[in-house]
Amino acid sequence: MKTLFITGVGTEIGKTYVAALIAKQLRESGVRVGVYKPVASGCENGRSEDAELLWEAAGRPQTPELVCPLRYTAAVAPHVAARAEGKSFTPDQLVAGADAWRPYCDVLLVEGAGGLLSPLSEGDFYNADLADALAAPMVVVAANRLGVIHDTLATLLAAESRCHCCRVAGVVLNSAGPEQDASVASNADELTARMTVPLLATAAWGGGLDRVVDWAGLLD
Numbered sequence: 512m513k514t515l516f517i518t519g520v521g522t523e524i525g526k527t528y529v530a531a532l533i534a535k536q537l538r539e540s541g542v543r544v545g546v547y548k549p550v551a552s553g554c555e556n557g558r559s560e561d562a563e564l565l566w567e568a569a570g571r572p573q574t575p576e577l578v579c580p581l582r583y584t585a586a587v588a589p590h591v592a593a594r595a596e597g598k599s600f601t602p603d604q605l606v607a608g609a610d611a612w613r614p615y616c617d618v619l620l621v622e623g624a625g626g627l628l629s630p631l632s633e634g635d636f637y638n639a640d641l642a643d644a645l646a647a648p649m650v651v652v653a654a655n656r657l658g659v660i661h662d663t664l665a666t667l668l669a670a671e672s673r674c675h676c677c678r679v680a681g682v683v684l685n686s687a688g689p690e691q692d693a694s695v696a697s698n699a700d701e702l703t704a705r706m707t708v709p710l711l712a713t714a715a716w717g718g719g720l721d722r723v724v725d726w727a728g729l730l731d
Contacts (some may be wrong), residue, residue: 512545512612512613512616512617512618512619513617513618513619513647513727513730514609514618514619514620514621514645514647514648514654514730515533515618515619515620515621515643515647515648515649515650515680515719515726515729515730516621516622516623516642516645516647516648516649516650516677517529517530517533517620517621517622517623517649517650517652518579518623518626518627518638518639518642518650518651518652518666519623519625519627519648519651519652519653519666520651520652520653520654520659520662520663520665520666521624521625521626521654521662522608522625522626522629522637524652524653524654524685524687525652525654525685525686525687525714526622526652526713527548527564527565527622528685529650529652529683529685529714529720530546530565530568530620530622530652531564531565531567531568532568532714532719532720533650533720533726534546534565534568534620535568535719536720536723536724537618537620537724537726538568538569538570540727542617542618542727543572543615543616543618544569544570544572544616544617544618544619544620545569545572545573545580545612545615545616545618545619545620546562546565546566546568546569546572546578546584546619546620546622547577547579547608547609547612547619547620547622548562548565548578548579548622548624549579549580549581549605549608549621549623549624549641550559550579550581550582550583550589550593550600550605550624550632551579551581551582551583551589551596551624551727552578552582552585552586552587552588552589552591552592552624553584553585553586553592554582554583554584555584556558557582558582558643559575559579559582559668561579561622562575562578562579563575563578563581565578565620565622569620572615572616572729573612573615577608577611577612580607580608581593581600581604581608583595583596583598584596585590588624588625588629588630589630589631589632590630590631590632590633590646594633599633600632601632602631602632602634602636602640602641602644604640605631605632605641605644606644606645609645609657610626611717615647617727618726618727618730619700621641621642621645621647623638623641623642624638625638625693626638626666627639627649627651627666627669627670627673628669628673629638632724637673639669639670639673639674640673642674642677642707642729643673643674643675643676643677644676645677646676647677648677648678648679648729648730649670649674649677649678649679649680650668650679650680650681650682650683650711650729651663651667651670651681651683652678652682652683652685653666653682653683653684653697653702654685654686654687655684655685655687655691655699655713656687656688656691656692656694656695656696656698657692657693657694659684659694659698659702659725660698660701660702663682663702664705665707666709667706667707669720679708680708680709680711680730681708681709681710681711681729682702682706682708682709682710682727683710683711683712683714683720684698684699684702684710684712684713684714685713685714686713686714686715686716686718687716688716689716689717693704699713710719711724712724722727
């Protein structure tokens with residue numbers, strides 16, 4: 512099983528949407544896709560809409576519980592939401608949930624919660640550390656809006672500093688909403704000129720990726 516970690520420059524930037532588009536392209540290329548969102552907060556009635564979207568995009572592999580085994584109600588950091596319910600989880604549990612997919616897929620897409628340095632559990636453990644523990648190349652999703660250059664370059668620097676067993680495979684620039692500011696027209700070129708990793712694709716609001724990417728090939 513190969514693993515690709517989908518992270519972002521922050522919250523509410525379309526990370527799940529892009530991960531679902533990646534799952535769809537992999538399925539269309541004949542790859543058995545697994546999807547894993549280790550932990551989710553803001554889950555009303557025990558449902559994670561993000562996990563369900565990923566599951567549908569991947570062709571409903573296995574069960575939604577395997578996609579997202581840890582779900583909490585409060586819309587705060589996962590470990591804080593768990594604490595509010597008198598519960599807790601460990602980094603080892605997050606890693607083990609990915610291992611559970613090993614018999615069922617060729618490529619596992621793992622979506623983090625929040626940005627690369629958003630905390631995932633109690634103590635000093637962040638999305639970057641989960642990607643590192645899985646030795647999974649990362650795709651960084653960035654919102655195509657004013658400020659994306661700073662957000663993306665800062666995330667790449669954080670990955671370089673924090674991650675020792677994984678690398679950033681590239682960036683996907685995703686439209687942040689139906690309204691566009693003046694920077695949208697130049698952001699892709701500006702990022703390409705300044706990044707040391709490739710701009711893999713862009714996604715328009717409500718549309719798909721602008722190109723077919725060999726996602727499995729990024730893992731070789």
